[in-house]
Amino acid sequence: MMNGRPFDGTRAGTLKRERDVTELLRGAGLRPTRQRLSLGALLFDGVDRHVTAEMLHEQAIRASVPVSLATVYNTLHQFTHAGLLREVAVDGAKSYFDTNTRDHHHFYLEDENRLIDIAGGSIAVTGLPDTPEGTEITHIDVVVRVKQARKR
Template sequence: MAVKSSTEQRRGQDWLAKGGLRPTRQRLALATLLVGDGNNRHVTAESLYASALKRGEKVSLATVYNTLKAFCEAGLMHEIAVDASRSYFDTRMDDHPHFFWEDDNRLSDAPAEELKLLSVPKAPEGAEITRVDVVIRVRKT
């Protein structure tokens, strides 16, 4: 089992505090996996669950799903749906596009400066646009 450093745990605690979330044992363990090294992540619930198990954390897949949803609701991460049955969770919170690598079901950041979005349709009456997700599907040649 990999040992968490105090710096990693502090980053996880600070991240949870930023979202106003109580640092339960399971939330702190998952937050530390997501942001402990200071890097942004694109994860699925299943990949985060596997990382948690590998690190020796006692957490269920259902708890991982619920915790990721709570992190999104707290404004700590975004959920990106790549199709009707698959979502990724991104800790990078600025607006930016993504590449979805079809060969290995992986999401990565795409260069935002190369995307030129000239306009979007008006929101239907009684609604507002909250965000625009751009997912560019790619495969290796």
């Protein structure tokens, strides 16, 4: 699905998705290169999801998209900088990229290494400190870590 429209899997559907991704990239100020188009088609299918660079690289390889892991990282960061993705840092070594860029928070399922969205108004953040002079808060990421409870 792209812009609320499902794809039918036909060549016409594929061409429509390519045009939609091209428009999306151009609208974000990015040149639609072959790699950006290929990775964008994998990411922006109308279903919000959370991916790591490694996950997207594996998906690209399965889809016969010849791309290096470094290119995937670079493209994800370019998409994030352009406002198409939101980076969610789970710990110092692991980041997920979220196709849902609206304000929301996440559960991190530690046992599954997976993020899921927390419903919109479920968390209220209060008591924020004053920001340093000349700065403003862009967004707040709350990641609630959960794991399977031990059976007693």
